[in-house]
Amino acid sequence: MRVTIVGSGYVGLVTGACLAELGNTIFCLDIDQKKIDILNSGGVPIYEPGLQEMIARNRAAGRIQFSTDVAAAVAHGDIQFIAVGTPPDEDGSADLQYVIAAARNIGKHMTSPKVIVDKSTVPVGTAEKVTTAIQEELKIRNLDPALCSVVSNPEFLKEGAAVEDFMRPDRIVIGTNADPAGLRAKEMMRKLYAPFNRHHERTYYMDVKSAELTKYAANAMLATRISFMNELANLADEVGADIEAVRQGIGSDSRIGYGFLYAGTGYGGSCFPKDVSALSQTAHQYGRDLKILEAVESVNQAQKTILIEKIVKRFGENLKGHQFALWGLAFKPNTDDMREAPSRLIISELVKRGANILAHDPVAMPEAQRCLELDFKSHPKFLDQVKMVKAPEDALDQASALIIVTEWKAFRSPDFEILKQKMKTPIIFDGRNLYEPQTMKELGFEYQGIGRHN
Incomplete structure (x- = not known):
């Protein structure tokens, strides 16, 4: 045709x-x-x-x-x-x-x-x-x-x-x-x-209207699952539970399933943020409030700051003199999409507090550089505190901590001995729960995941 x-x-x-x-x-x-x-x-x-x-x-x-x-x-x-x-x-x-x-x-x-x-x-x-x-x-x-x-x-x-x-x-x-x-x-x-x-x-x-609504309904449901698990993960941190065990426990229920139940730093990209907001606005035009979706958006915005809160709690508000390695810039793996990426907010908040960032992403660094230039348009001096590096290990030199933002496969099995040798202090803030807390402890790392009983 x-x-x-x-x-x-x-x-x-x-x-x-x-x-x-x-x-x-x-x-x-x-x-x-x-x-x-x-x-x-x-x-x-x-x-x-x-x-x-x-x-x-x-x-x-x-x-x-x-x-x-x-x-x-x-x-x-x-x-x-x-x-x-x-x-x-x-x-x-x-x-x-x-x-x-x-x-x-x-x-x-x-x-x-x-x-x-x-x-x-x-x-x-x-x-x-x-x-x-x-x-x-x-x-x-x-x-x-x-x-x-x-x-x-x-x-x-x-x-x-x-x-x-x-x-x-x-x-x-x-x-x-x-x-x-x-x-x-x-x-x-x-x-x-x-x-x-x-x-x-x-x-x-x-019919046409049902098809139009189906797309928004699908993305809104997936976004809801993500925000729901992120709220539970934050509670797990407080009560001493392990969100990964919880995920397996509820995901095994055939009525729930495992998809989109991973805790992390919030969703981004071109679809979920835009579609959840647009569906809420459609409801407002008809005099309806989609209260669940309003909560989903609120939870997601707050979740993007969760790593910042953990870092500030560990190192203090003034981060001058600290250099952080950051792995992953795109909002998800296998894309260079930086729209609504949590890394942008994380980088912005850290450099405002005086930190320097060495960042690596397998494909998104050119797009990330462009986006950061826009983000820091009114404060271009902040760009001097962020540097893109060619390899993950290049970001680790004298790092006060490693921050993992995107779950690229290349980050799943690093040489942890090299990490310890290069880093100033062996601390990992894992925004995607790539590693097991007990294993990290045995390897000599201070490890903070999302809802992993830190």
């Missing part, structure tokens, strides 16, 4: 590459010429395991192309995916200006029936706004408004495993209208996703 992807960011690139891998002919559009130049030169503007290789393979086969040509993009695809950004507005709601702009561009150029797919994460009612925008443009050109049918097809991709998630989905959610145009769109989407349903049906068909 001929498919256009509007937006060549994280969701758009993964969607386009994976659909090309299945034999479809894909046209990826973006208005950012720099991004398109990177893609056409063989690069990828984001880090996602397996994505660059998949794009290269399909470019060589002629199944995927990248351009800023809007008219050519609209002409190409019978199915037009809108996969542009929906950043949070000032009140926390999703900013739909890029979605509506993409819809209007489609309406300005389409001359034949098109299925328009909302792939961006958008609040309930967005499909109606997209339909209105396209139909207004069609009417200006005296074309039949029924040429377009808008579908909701939310993404459920985990950063760091997005290619695998797309190619082996737990479920595919498709929301369509019940009118003739909607039924035609449903059949086209069924054909597009047929390769995923050969062994068993993974697709859930529903």
Whole structure:
């Protein structure tokens, strides 16, 4: 099938590459010429395991192309995916200006029936706004408004495993209208996703508004589990319990399961913070308060400071003269995404107290440097207290403590003897509970995890 992807960011690139891998002919559009130049030169503007290789393979086969040509993009695809950004507005709601702009561009150029797919994460009612925008443009050109049918097809991709998630989905959610145009769109989407349903049906068909709400509900549930466990972990620290034992005890219940029950320094990234806030704002628009989600957000913001509190309790408020090794900058492993990353707040609070930081991340250091420059724009001198180093062990020289923020696999089994030799004091603040407290004690480390009976 001929498919256009509007937006060549994280969701758009993964969607386009994976659909090309299945034999479809894909046209990826973006208005950012720099991004398109990177893609056409063989690069990828984001880090996602397996994505660059998949794009290269399909470019060589002629199944995927990248351009800023809007008219050519609209002409190409019978199915037009809108996969542009929906950043949070000032009140926390999703900013739909890029979605509506993409819809209007489609309406300005389409001359034949098109299925328009909302792939961006958008609040309930967005499909109606997209339909209105396209139909207004069609009417200006005296074309039949029924040429377009808008579908909701939310993404459920985990950063760091997005290619695998797309190619082996737990479920595919498709929301369509019940009118003739909607039924035609449903059949086209069924054909597009047929390769995923050969062994068993993974697709859930529903109305458009239910599909839009499903995406937010899924992320809100996962965020709730994380914040719930973080609150329990903080209580475990106080009462002398081990949150890892608690996790195993409750996770073994088939009604609960183990997923997203790991205590840590709070969630970040492009999805959970934005989606929880946007869902709360949607509820406010209808006169409802989602009190659980408001608590989830509050707990998460507080959790990002938990390592700072532990460090200050151990070393005091004035950290001048202390140098800390920091492992992990991205909000999670296998990505360079620094949006809402706990490391940004941790670094900011430590340098304000006078500390120096030697930081390492396997892939996120360039993006982290860019973000820190923005964070410290009003206090650029703080940047002098943060240095990125090439290897984890390079961060340890004369460190007062090691701070672990992201659970990269490369950090799971270090040479602890080298750690002790390099560090000024053998102290570890483990924000991801990578190590066992008793083992660390036996190795001669002072160890503080999250809810690990420190």
